[in-house]
Amino acid sequence: MSETGQQPAEPILYLNGSYRPLSQAGISPLDQGFLLGDGIFDVVSAWQGRLFKLDQHLDRFFDSLQATRLPSPLSREEWQAAIIETCRRNNLRDASIRFIVTRGVPQQIVADPRDCVPTVLIWAAPYIFLADEAGRRNGIRLMISHLRGFGPQNLDPRYKCLDRLHFQLAKMEAMAAGYDDVVWLDDRGHVAEGPASNLFAVKGGTLYTPGEAILRGITRATILELAAELGIPVREANLTAFDLYSADEVFTTSTAGGVLPVREVSARPLRGPVPGPLSRRLDEAYWEMRASGRHGTEIDP
Ligand SMILES: Cc1ncc(COP(=O)(O)O)c(C=O)c1O
Known part of the structure; x- marks a missing residue:
C-alpha cells in the first residue's frame, strides 16, 4: 500500500467472514444489535500506517464480550488479521476502525438471546477527529449534561456496548445549546465522561481525572x-x-484525536491560556509516541 494509494469507490467491510462493498453488506432486520442495541464494539485507530495499542483495544473488547455472554466468533489472532486486512483493502493508513459483535440473528421469531447467531462487522473509515481544526487549536466548548451517567449498579460503563441512546441524548442536548461536546456526572454528582472521551483537569500543576463511573479509555491510560x-x-x-x-x-x-483542549465548561470560559502548558505537552508527547511506533502494529509489515 502506498501513501498516495486510492481508496476504493466504496468502503470495503468485513462482515461475517467475507469482505464486501458497503452497498452489499446487508444485516438482518432481526439482528438483536439493531433491535435492542445488544452488542459490543471497539474503535482502534491507525496513524501513518500503524494501529495504536491494538492489544489493549482487543483486551477491552474481549472483556466486554465475556461480561456480555457474547462468544467471540473470531479468535484474537483472527480479529487482528481481519482488522489489518480491512485497512489494507480500503487503502487506509490513517484510519478509525470500528469492530463489532452483536447478539445477532435469533433462530426463532420470538428471540431467545441464548440461541442467536452473532454478527461480526469491521468497518474502517478515514481517521476521525472529534473536533475540527479550530477546536483542536483553540479548545472546545463543553457542556455538562443534565443526564446522569450509568454506574455499576445498573450498566457498568466498562461495557463498551451499542446501547448508547443516553449518550446521543446528551450529545444532542449539547449541540442544540451550541456546545461542541458534552460530559455527564455520575449519580453522586461526580464528573464521569463524555460519549467518546474521558476527562482531565489540571490544578496547580497536578493532573486530575475521574477513576470511577467511566469507560477505561485507552487514550486516558496513555496520558497517565x-x-x-x-x-x-x-x-x-x-x-x-x-x-x-x-x-x-x-x-x-x-482515540478520535488524542488530547482535546477545552476552553469553556457550561458557560464558564476557563481562565486560560487554552491550550494550557500541560495539555500542550501531553498532546505533543501523545503524537510523538504514535509517530515513534511504540505500541504500534504495522498495517503493511
Ligand atoms: C463512553 C466513552 N468514554 C471514553 C472513551 C474514550 O476511550 P478511548 O480513549 O479508548 O477512545 C470512549 C471511546 O469511544 C467512550 O465511548
Whole structure:
C-alpha cells in the first residue's frame, strides 16, 4: 500500500467472514444489535500506517464480550488479521476502525438471546477527529449534561456496548445549546465522561481525572503513562462540576484525536491560556509516541 494509494469507490467491510462493498453488506432486520442495541464494539485507530495499542483495544473488547455472554466468533489472532486486512483493502493508513459483535440473528421469531447467531462487522473509515481544526487549536466548548451517567449498579460503563441512546441524548442536548461536546456526572454528582472521551483537569500543576463511573479509555491510560514518564503528578479523584469550572486546564482524551483542549465548561470560559502548558505537552508527547511506533502494529509489515 502506498501513501498516495486510492481508496476504493466504496468502503470495503468485513462482515461475517467475507469482505464486501458497503452497498452489499446487508444485516438482518432481526439482528438483536439493531433491535435492542445488544452488542459490543471497539474503535482502534491507525496513524501513518500503524494501529495504536491494538492489544489493549482487543483486551477491552474481549472483556466486554465475556461480561456480555457474547462468544467471540473470531479468535484474537483472527480479529487482528481481519482488522489489518480491512485497512489494507480500503487503502487506509490513517484510519478509525470500528469492530463489532452483536447478539445477532435469533433462530426463532420470538428471540431467545441464548440461541442467536452473532454478527461480526469491521468497518474502517478515514481517521476521525472529534473536533475540527479550530477546536483542536483553540479548545472546545463543553457542556455538562443534565443526564446522569450509568454506574455499576445498573450498566457498568466498562461495557463498551451499542446501547448508547443516553449518550446521543446528551450529545444532542449539547449541540442544540451550541456546545461542541458534552460530559455527564455520575449519580453522586461526580464528573464521569463524555460519549467518546474521558476527562482531565489540571490544578496547580497536578493532573486530575475521574477513576470511577467511566469507560477505561485507552487514550486516558496513555496520558497517565506519559504523565508518569514526564514527571507530571497525577491523581484519580472524584471531581465535581466546580472543579472543572475553576481548573487551570481541562482536556478530553479519545482515540478520535488524542488530547482535546477545552476552553469553556457550561458557560464558564476557563481562565486560560487554552491550550494550557500541560495539555500542550501531553498532546505533543501523545503524537510523538504514535509517530515513534511504540505500541504500534504495522498495517503493511
Ligand atoms: C463512553 C466513552 N468514554 C471514553 C472513551 C474514550 O476511550 P478511548 O480513549 O479508548 O477512545 C470512549 C471511546 O469511544 C467512550 O465511548
